[in-house]
Amino acid sequence: MAETSSADRKKAGGRAGPPAEPVTGPVGPLGAVAAEFAGTMILILFGVGVVAQVAGAEIGDHDSIAWAWGLGVTLAIYVAARASGAHLNPAVTFALAVFRDFPWRRVAPYMLAQTAGAFVAALIVRWNYSEVLAKADPGHTIKTQGVFSTLPGNGELPVGTMGGLRDQIIGTAILLFLVLAITDARNDGPAANLAPLMIGLVVVAIGMAWGTNAGYAINPARDFGPRLASFLTGYGGAWRDQYGDLYFWVPIIGPLVGGVLGAGLYKTLIGRFLPGRDEPVPEPAPSPARVPAEPA
Structure with missing residues (x-):
């Protein structure tokens, strides 16, 4: 098992988000926060x-x-990676910390920047689709609440x-496990700045395989920001689910717990066995079945 230094761990994320340490040389902390806002806004504009x-x-x-x-x-991620590491998700930020x-x-x-970006994006979507949503659901009920925030069983099951x-x-554990696998510079990650594409495909896969029970929020900012925007623009029941229970906390607490779990599993099962960036990669031990027999 190879041990890695703190410096190695900080470098292990690569440039295409999220690295452990954002690139804040000429950009600075304010630029990093602005990038998180902008990147999350782009994400929610497409998603919501x-x-x-x-x-x-x-x-x-x-x-x-x-x-x-x-x-x-x-x-x-392409928008924000250079300036902030493109976390775009409080669960990612918390797990990396x-x-x-x-x-x-x-x-x-x-x-805060991630949540604000999601909030602003949701307001833009709400404004742009105001006529369509009013026709589909004049009372702004649970029928279209799922446009902005997630519900158990997508409000139906x-x-x-x-x-x-x-x-x-x-x-979220699946998300963080795979994000760290893709962005760990000690691992065989994607070349030619393709990590953002691969992370996007991870989200597609999660949506197709894990979207039924809770709408795959897997991101507290993605859910809370649009949920707040919908509440302020006519969806009075935004904080509750179809059963009338307070549900807004589930897509906050669940991803924060799952992100730490997924990152911890990656470190335990994969990360701690990888060599440092300057260490040679050890050859795997040969299988006993492949060891040539000694001549008689």
């Missing part, structure tokens, strides 16, 4: 926008939603609060 199109105008389906979310993630030496003093500013919480923990 496609759901509004499907729910309000019946153009598209579950697969188009998953693809738009994934492409939104890819484009958002726990396991990748991301400075704790930057956690709150990053999370028999999934409750605990089912949604379980789903969010698992889904």
Whole structure:
């Protein structure tokens, strides 16, 4: 097992988000926060926008939603990676602070910027699709609340609060495990700055495989920002689910717990066995079946 220094861990993320330490030379902390705001706004413009199109105008389906979310993630990472590391997600920021030496003093500013970016993007979508949503759901009920925020069972299936919480923990654990695998410079990551595309495909896969129970928020900012925007623009029941239970906390707590779990599993199962960046890669031990027998 190879041990890595703190410096190695800080470098392990690579340039295409999220590295452990953002590039803040000429950019500075303010530039990093601005990049998190802008990147998350781009993400939500595509993600919430496609759901509004499907729910309000019946153009598209579950697969188009998953693809738009994934492409939104890819484009958002390209926007913010150089300046901030493109976390775009409080669960990512929190997990990197726990396991990748991301400075704790930057956690709150990053999370606030991410949530603000999601909030502003949701307001833009709400404004743009106001006529369509009003026609589809004049009372602004649970029918179109899912455009902006997630619901257990997507508001229709028999999934409750605990089912949604379980789903969010698992889904975000998968996300962080794979994001760290893709961006770990000691691992065989994608070349030619393709990490954003691969992370986007991870989100597509999660949407297609883990989207039924809770709408794959896997990002507290993605859910809370648009949920607040919808509440302020006519969705009075935005904080509750279809059963009338307070649900807004589930896509916050679940991803924060799941992100730490996924990052911890990556470190335990993969990261701690990888050599440092300047160490030779050890050859695997030969299988006993492949060791040539000694001549008689």
